[in-house]
Amino acid sequence: xxxxxxxxxxxxxxxxxxxxxxxxxxxxxxxxxxxxxxxxxxxxxxxxxxxxxxxxxxxxxxxxxxxxxxxxxxxxxxxxxxxxxxxxxxxxxxxxxxxxxxxxxxxxxxxxxxxxxxxxxxxxxxxxxxxxxxxxxxxxxxxxxxxxxxx
Numbered sequence: 001x002x003x004x005x006x007x008x009x010x011x012x013x014x015x016x017x018x019x020x021x022x023x024x025x026x027x028x029x030x031x032x033x034x035x036x037x038x039x040x041x042x043x044x045x046x047x048x049x050x051x052x053x054x055x056x057x058x059x060x061x062x063x064x065x066x067x068x069x070x071x072x073x074x075x076x077x078x079x080x081x082x083x084x085x086x087x088x089x090x091x092x093x094x095x096x097x098x099x100x101x102x103x104x105x106x107x108x109x110x111x112x113x114x115x116x117x118x119x120x121x122x123x124x125x126x127x128x129x130x131x132x133x134x135x136x137x138x139x140x141x142x143x144x145x146x147x148x149x150x151x
Contacts, residue, residue, distance in 0.1 A: 018111045019052055020082045021139035021147040024075030025119035025126055027054065031076055033084030033106070034113070037092035049088065053114040053142050057135050059127025060117030074124055075115065078150045085109035114142045118151060126151040 029041055034050045036042025044051045084106040086094040116135050118128045128151055139147055
């Protein structure tokens with residue numbers, strides 16, 4: 001069945017306010033899709049506009065201030081596709097991008113991300129933990145029941 005046969009409209013998908021957990025090579029929280037606004041990155045946590053948590057698992061390092069490197073590249077892109085958005089910035093909004101264009105909004109653009117970093121190298125090599133149970137329990141603790149281990 002496709003989403004139309006289930007009675008799910010495209011607008012319903014965009015308005016999902018879920019927390020999505022992503023485990024990948026790093027998330028650049030200063031990217032416009034995740035920062036609090038164009039001036040402030042904001043403090044990661046439950047009240048942040050997009051990023052409710054950022055933890056290190058396996059070989060992660062929280063080194064993601066530059067998404068031009070692979071360390072923050074793949075995880076940033078996968079997170080953007082899931083929940084990235086510039087359309088809900090309230091203070092200092094992004095006016096250089098068009099919020100309705102497909103590349104500026106993730107599938108659940110009203111959602112948030114809980115990120116689990118598993119890369120400590122500039123080339124984006126990932127070192128996920130052998131046991132994923134702690135990371136899954138941490139995600140549930142953040143209110144996230146959707147996980148993507150895209151590494």
